[in-house]
Amino acid sequence: MTNYDVVIIGAGMSGLAAGIRAKMLGHEKVAIVERHTIAGGLNSYYQRGRRQFDVGLHALTNFARPGEKNRPLLKICKQLRIPYDSLQLKEQRFSTIQFPFGAINFSNNKQDLISSLASLFPDEVAGLQRLTEFLAQFQETDLTRPFVSTRAELTHFFQNQNLVEMLLWPLLIYGSACEDDMDFGQFAIMFKAIYQEGFSRPMGGVRTIIDLLLERYKNLGGEIFFKKEVKSLHSTGQSSIQALEFKDGEIWQTGTILSSVGLHETWHLAQMENALAPTGRMSFTESIFVFDSAPGQHGPTIAFYSGHPSAQYHRPSTLFDRESAVICFPNNYANCEYRETVVRVTHPANYELWKNLTRVEYLQEKEKVKEAGLALVARNYGLDTTKLVFHDVFTPLTVERYTGHRAGAVYGSPHKIKNGVTPFSNLFLIGTDQGFLGVVGALLSGISMANLHLFQPTSFSTQVQNEI
Ligand SMILES: Cc1cc2nc3c(=O)[nH]c(=O)nc-3n(C[C@H](O)[C@H](O)[C@H](O)COP(=O)(O)OP(=O)(O)OC[C@H]3O[C@@H](n4cnc5c(N)ncnc54)[C@H](O)[C@@H]3O)c2cc1C
Missing domain, CATH: 3.50.50.60 (FAD/NAD(P)-binding domain)
Incomplete structure (x- = not known):
């Protein structure tokens, strides 16, 4: 044996x-x-x-420049003895959180979030400052900490609920196994990882x-x-x-x-x-589009889009929520020259509804996911949909089939x-x-x-x- x-x-x-x-x-x-x-x-x-x-x-997440102290990505490379340079990271241009009442931009420069937030919510800058100071002292990797509601915690820092919805949206959709809320420890990890350290992508x-x-x-x-x-x-x-x-x-x-x-x-x-x-209830559809045109170079690397006035992070009552999305341009990073534009559009989706479709219905509904994604990128970023040369669509069933995660629950239980x-x-x-x-x-x-x-x-x- x-x-x-x-x-x-x-x-x-x-x-x-x-x-x-x-x-x-x-x-x-x-x-x-x-x-x-x-x-x-x-x-x-x-x-x-x-x-x-x-x-x-x-x-x-967690972009770091060589030599910066206490950066998780540098620590990971050190522990695994993998040279940081070999990741060949390209930094994001900027990302945006887009709601019906306005947008906040952020980048790998912490100051950009503060300036952008100040123009939409001038009365909340002091709250952001207090939250940042609080998180600097917070031990988010404490393995014994029980669940604490982030929504409840954020009421201690902000008055304006619209701002809370905007700050939460990217962190929920990039890493919460709970619907409509997240553990404050996880919020702290992700706030630092996304808003303070930022995004990058390996060249390959x-x-x-x-x-x-x-x-x-x-x-x-x-x-x-x-x-x-x-x-x-x-x-x-x-x-x-x-x-x-x-x-x-x-x-x-x-x-x-x-x-x-x-x-x-x-x-x-x-x-x-x-x-x-x-089993976790959060799963997603994801469309990948390739356009025969060079990336715009001026738009965001990632857009966290909500057509709803608040973050709708739960299993939708329809097959997918076309008004909630992450729109990612994975070849729109700094110092990257590409001939084609790639766009990925992710929507929250309902596993049970996908599971109950017949084969014919399944293929028809995948087509609707594609059409919704294309409409979103055409409307928001002016992409010419006649230049589409490739597309693919994943559903919660694809995630389940390829990774074994039940109900396609990307973030698990x-x-x-x-x-x-x-x-x-x-x-x-x-x-x-x-x-x-x-x-x-x-x-x-x-x-x-x-x-x-x-x-x-x-x-x-x-x-x-x-x-x-
Ligand atoms: C569409 C999508 C987009 C994402 N985008 C990002 C992103 O931009 N940035 C980011 O940081 N994260 C992203 N994530 C999340 C990230 O991919 C995951 O959090 C992370 O990769 C999880 O790694 P893991 O090792 O915990 O689990 P997994 O990657 O799920 O690994 C588990 C492995 O176990 C194997 N397995 C399952 N059952 C068995 C069995 N019985 N026997 C043997 N093997 C088995 C599976 O095949 C799988 O390879 C994304 C996820 C998805 C689905």
Whole structure:
């Protein structure tokens, strides 16, 4: 029977980062097992003709300039021993939050948010200042902190509800597993990641990050198996997991298991049906458009659009909410010259309604998602839709099929296990349902959970741990 010291389920960002740390902490036999044919999980890539597309990546959060202190992205690179330069990051031009009553712009220069906010909400600048000071002292990575409502907290800083809606909208749609609100700890992480540090994108898209992680992991002697889907986790006496059973019939024994597949999904693998956690309700459609014209170079990199007067972050009562969207221009970054314009349009969507469609209806409704996205970009950014040369549409069912996240819940369950601990002594959660979200969050999750649960006090691993 195959025997590993550590098995990591899932080759998404958290699984790859955890694999690297497991090897660096001195574990001899480490395996990552992945049901898909390539790595990346929710943030992978695919090829159509001569074009390569990212599945998920709009932007990398937490932009940092070399030498800046306490920046998560620099710390991640240091912990994984990946040179920061090799990410080849291009900075956003600027992003915008667009509501019916006005727009606020922000960029990787913190001052831009303050100036833009001041012109629309002059009476709220002092509140923003107080919030910024409060967040500077806030320990957002405290793993013991209970859920606190961000909407309730923000009433201590702002009078104008329109501003609260605007500030919340990008943070909700880029990282809340809860409907219409988010945990204040998560808000603090994302406020810093998006409004204070900002967006960038690797020159070669998400594949740059995946290839760097894979190369590092393999060079350390880690093994990775694709098309290797875990079917169940076997325990005796409920205290620890003894073996993993795969869909291909193989059974492996293992010391420790780190699971990145989600809380609900992991419980299901361990046959803990009675403990089933709530599945997340937030899923999305995403359209990708390619236009045969160069990017405008003056418009935003990302637009957080709401045609509603307040942030409508919940499962819509229709298949998708055409008046709530993220409109991303992934090749409109600084110092990038491209011949074609790429646009990605993301809408909140209702998984159950998509699930209940017949095949014919499904294809018809995907066409409506495409038309709604095109209308939005034509109306807001004047793109000539006759120049459309390629399009593709994902639905919540696509997310579920390719990543195994039930109900296509991109941000997982609203119930997070921040210390990764499960009722089984050798099974730990990493990634989405541990609670750190997005690419940077998932990398941090893999690193921090591996450090917490795989540390073995040999002289080498103590040295690695002390360097962090
Ligand atoms: C459309 C979209 C756009 C996004 N845009 C951004 C963005 O612009 N910026 C950003 O920072 N984040 C973005 N995200 C979020 C980000 O992609 C995720 O938060 C992050 O990648 C999650 O990583 P993870 O390792 O926790 O989980 P996952 O990526 O879900 O990894 C889990 C892996 O486990 C595998 N798996 C599942 N079940 C099994 C099984 N039984 N056996 C073996 N393997 C299994 C899956 O195939 C998957 O590869 C986006 C997500 C989506 C869907």
